[in-house]
Amino acid sequence: MRALERDESGVVRGVYWERFGDGEPTVVFVPPWAIVHSRVWKMQVPYFARHFRVVVFDPRGNGRSERSDDPAAFAETEYAEDLLAVMDASGTERAVLVSLSLGAQRTLVVADSHPERVLALGFVAPALPIAPLHPERAHYAARFEEELDTDAGWAKSNAQYWRRDYRGFVEFFISRIFTEPHSTKQIEDGVAWGLETDPETLIATGLAENLGEEETRAICSRLRCPVLVMHGEDDAVRPMAIGEELAAITSAQFVRMPGVGHCPQARKPVQVNLTLRELMESAARSPPAPLSTTGPPTER
Amino acid sequence: MRNGRKRVLYISSPIGLGHARRDVAIAQELRRLVPGVEIDWLAQNPVTRVLEREGERVHPASRWLANESGHMESESAEHDLHCFQAWREMDEILLANFMVFHDVVREERYDLWVGDEAWELDYYLHENPGEKRAAYAWLTDFVGWLPMEDGGTHEAFLTADYNAEMVEHIAQHPEVRDQALFVGNPEDIVPDRLGPELPLVRDWTEHHFDFAGYVSGFDQAELGDRERLRAELGYRPGEHVCIVTVGGSGVGEALLRKVMAAFPAAKSQIPDLRMIVVAGPRIDPATLPAGDGLEVYPYVHDLYRHLAACDLAVVQGGLTTAMELTAGKRPFIYFPLKHHFEQNLHVRHRLERYGAGRRMDFDESEPEDIATAIAEEIGREVDYREVETGGARRAAGRLAELLA
Numbered sequence: 203m204r205a206l207e208r209d210e211s212g213v214v215r216g217v218y219w220e221r222f223g224d225g226e227p228t229v230v231f232v233p234p235w236a237i238v239h240s241r242v243w244k245m246q247v248p249y250f251a252r253h254f255r256v257v258v259f260d261p262r263g264n265g266r267s268e269r270s271d272d273p274a275a276f277a278e279t280e281y282a283e284d285l286l287a288v289m290d291a292s293g294t295e296r297a298v299l300v301s302l303s304l305g306a307q308r309t310l311v312v313a314d315s316h317p318e319r320v321l322a323l324g325f326v327a328p329a330l331p332i333a334p335l336h337p338e339r340a341h342y343a344a345r346f347e348e349e350l351d352t353d354a355g356w357a358k359s360n361a362q363y364w365r366r367d368y369r370g371f372v373e374f375f376i377s378r379i380f381t382e383p384h385s386t387k388q389i390e391d392g393v394a395w396g397l398e399t400d401p402e403t404l405i406a407t408g409l410a411e412n413l414g415e416e417e418t419r420a421i422c423s424r425l426r427c428p429v430l431v432m433h434g435e436d437d438a439v440r441p442m443a444i445g446e447e448l449a450a451i452t453s454a455q456f457v458r459m460p461g462v463g464h465c466p467q468a469r470k471p472v473q474v475n476l477t478l479r480e481l482m483e484s485a486a487r488s489p490p491a492p493l494s495t496t497g498p499p500t501e502r
Numbered sequence: 503m504r505n506g507r508k509r510v511l512y513i514s515s516p517i518g519l520g521h522a523r524r525d526v527a528i529a530q531e532l533r534r535l536v537p538g539v540e541i542d543w544l545a546q547n548p549v550t551r552v553l554e555r556e557g558e559r560v561h562p563a564s565r566w567l568a569n570e571s572g573h574m575e576s577e578s579a580e581h582d583l584h585c586f587q588a589w590r591e592m593d594e595i596l597l598a599n600f601m602v603f604h605d606v607v608r609e610e611r612y613d614l615w616v617g618d619e620a621w622e623l624d625y626y627l628h629e630n631p632g633e634k635r636a637a638y639a640w641l642t643d644f645v646g647w648l649p650m651e652d653g654g655t656h657e658a659f660l661t662a663d664y665n666a667e668m669v670e671h672i673a674q675h676p677e678v679r680d681q682a683l684f685v686g687n688p689e690d691i692v693p694d695r696l697g698p699e700l701p702l703v704r705d706w707t708e709h710h711f712d713f714a715g716y717v718s719g720f721d722q723a724e725l726g727d728r729e730r731l732r733a734e735l736g737y738r739p740g741e742h743v744c745i746v747t748v749g750g751s752g753v754g755e756a757l758l759r760k761v762m763a764a765f766p767a768a769k770s771q772i773p774d775l776r777m778i779v780v781a782g783p784r785i786d787p788a789t790l791p792a793g794d795g796l797e798v799y800p801y802v803h804d805l806y807r808h809l810a811a812c813d814l815a816v817v818q819g820g821l822t823t824a825m826e827l828t829a830g831k832r833p834f835i836y837f838p839l840k841h842h843f844e845q846n847l848h849v850r851h852r853l854e855r856y857g858a859g860r861r862m863d864f865d866e867s868e869p870e871d872i873a874t875a876i877a878e879e880i881g882r883e884v885d886y887r888e889v890e891t892g893g894a895r896r897a898a899g900r901l902a903e904l905l906a
Binding site: 203204205206244245248249252383384386387470471472473475476 | 566568569572573576577590592593594595597598599600601602604605626629630633660663664666667
C-alpha cells in the first residue's frame with residue numbers, strides 16, 4: 203500500500219501527474235531519466251504533503267506517461283514544456299523545484315525561461331555536463347549505438363545490448379545507483395520501475411538532445427533564486443564533482459553526503475527530507491519574484 | 503520536563519493487538535514507579551482502541567500516521583501473510599511514520615522515547631543517530647528475520663542482509679538504544695543464526711538485550727477463581743466453551759470460516775459445545791456466515807478473561823494470545839499464518855518450550871479434522887511450563903532507570 207493516496211491527478215501533453223496536500227508553498231518533484239518514474243519520490247511525498255503541497259509526474263517514457271521511439275520527443279526542452287504544463291494543469295503558479303539526477307536539466311531550462319514561477323531549486327545528485335563522467339562510462343557513452351565486443355560493466359549502457367538483454371541493463375544500472383550495502387529493497391523497486399518501460403523507448407531517450415556544457419553554465423550564471431545541491435560522495439552514476447561544480451557556479455548551499463550513492467532521496471530519506479524542508483521553509487519566508495512574462499530571455 | 507514532570511512518548515507496534523496490551527501494562531507500572539510521569543502515545547488503529555478504553559492519551563499527531571495494519575492486510579491472502587516481504591513493502595509507510603514522529607519530537611520535549619517493535623523508530627534512529635534527542639528504549643519479543651523454507655536461497659540472503667544491517671547498526675551506534683528489552687527469556691530464542699556469516703540469534707541477543715521475562719497484559723492472579731469467572735461471563739455450568747479468535751488483524755477471516763464450518767461436526771461429538779467466535783476490530787461479523795448455535799461477536803474487550811475461563815481456544819500463531827492461554831493453562835489449537843516467520847518459527851519455538859498448544863496446518867486441516875481436534879482438546883488438563891509474572895513491572899523498572 204502507498205503511505206498516502208493522491209488528492210488529484212491528471213494527464214497533460216501525455217504526461218501523468220499527481221497532487222498531494224494543499225499547504226504552501228508547492229514543491230514539484232521533478233523526475234529523472236525515464237528508466238524510473240515518479241515513485242522515486244515515494245519517501246518524500248507523504249512528509250512534504252503534510253506540510254506543503256506536492257506535485258509529482260511520471261517522465262514521458264515511463265510510468266503512466268506516454269512512450270515514444272522518437273528521440274525528438276525526449277529532448278530536454280520537451281521535458282521542460284512538460285514540467286510547465288504540469289504546473290499549469292495542477293494550478294501551480296510558483297513552486298520549489300526539486301529534481302533528481304537528469305531532472306536537473308529540465309529544471310534549469312524552466313528556471314531560466316520562467317524565473318517568476320520558481321521559488322527555489324533543490325538538486326539531488328544532479329546530472330549536468332559540467333564535470334566529467336566516470337571514464338569507463340564516458341568511453342561507452344560515445345559508442346552508444348555501436349555493436350560492442352563486450353557486455354561488461356558500462357558497456358551495458360549500449361543500444362544494441364538493451365535490445366538483446368534489457369533486464370540485464372536495468373539490473374546493472376540500478377545496481378550502480380545503489381552502491382550502499384543493504385539496498386536490496388531500493389534495488390528491487392528500481393528494477394521493477396525500469397521494467398515498466400521498454401528498450402526502444404529508452405534508446406530514444408538516449409539519443410535525445412540534452413543540455414550542453416556552455417548552455418548549462420550560462421543558465422546557471424543567470425539563476426537568482428535560492429539553490430541547494432545534495433550529492434553522494436560515492437555516486438557511481440554521476441560523480442559528486444558535478445554537484446560541487448553546480449553549487450560553486452550558483453553560489454548554492456552544498457550538502458556532501460558521505461557513503462551515499464546516486465539516490466540519496468531513497469537511501470538516506472530522513473536527511474534529504476530534513477534538508478529539503480529547510481529549503482521549503484526559507485522559500486516560504488522569502489518574497490517571490492514578481493509574476494511577469496518579461497523574465498530573462500530563453501536562449502536555447 | 504514540563505512542570506517538573508517527566509514525559510514519555512510511547513510508540514507501540516500496530517501490527518496485532520498484543521503489543522498494545524503489554525505496553526499499557528508497562529505504562530501503568532511505570533506510573534507507579536515514577537509518580538507524575540506523563541505518557542503520550544503515538545499510535546494507530548488497532549492500538550488506539552486499547553488505549554482509548556484504558557484512558558491513555560493518544561497524541562493528536564497520531565492522525566497523520568500511515569496505516570501499517572491496513573498494509574499488512576492488503577499484503578495477505580487466505581490465512582497467508584508473508585510478513586517479512588510485507589514488512590519490506592511497507593518501507594514508505596515506515597518512513598512516513600518516522601517523519602511524523604520526528605515532527606512531534608522536534609516540537610515537544612520528551613525525556614524518554616519507548617518503541618515496542620516500532621521498527622521505523624529503531625531503524626531510522628540508527629540511520630540518523632544525530633536525531634536522537636531523548637533517552638530511547640527498544641522492546642521486542644523476537645530478534646532476527648528468518649527465511650521460510652519455500653523462500654529458497656534468495657529469501658535466506660535477504661533475511662541475512664537485513665540482520666547484518668541490524669548487527670552493524672548496533673555495533674556502530676551503541677549509543678542509540680539506552681535500553682533494549684527482550685520480552686521473554688533467553689531460552690525462548692530460536693537456535694538459528696542471524697545469517698551464514700553472522701552470530702547465533704541467542705548469543706547476539708544475550709549480548710545486546712536485557713530480559714524482562716514474559717510481559718503479560720494482565721495478572722493471572724487478578725482473574726481469581728475460574729468457576730466464578732465463568733459464572734460472571736455467563737457460562738452455564740457443564741457447557742464446554744470454545745473461543746475462536748484471530749486477534750486484532752483482518753488477516754484471520756479464512757480461519758474463522760474454516761473453524762465455523764467445523765462447528766456442526768464438533769457439536770455432534772461434544773453435545774454441550776458452545777462456540778464463541780470473536781471477529782476482532784477489523785473483520786465485520788456481518789460478513790461471516792451465520793450458523794445455528796454459533797455466537798459471533800465483533801471486538802470483545804477483556805477477551806483475556808474469556809480466554810482464561812474457556813475450555814478451549816482456537817487461534818492463529820500470534821505470541822500474545824498464545825502466551826495468555828499458556829499462562830492460564832488453557833488447552834488451545836493454533837494455526838500459524840502461512841509464510842509468517844514469526845508465528846511459524848519464533849512463536850512456535852517458544853510455545854514448544856512451554857509445552858503449550860496443539861499446532862495445526864491450515865491447508866492440511868479440513869473442518870472434520872478441526873472438529874476432531876476440538877473434541878480431543880476441549881477441557882483437557884494441561885501441564886504447561888509456568889509463565890512468570892511481573893514482566894511489566896520489570897520492564898517498567900528498566901524504563902524508570904532512564905528517567906532517574
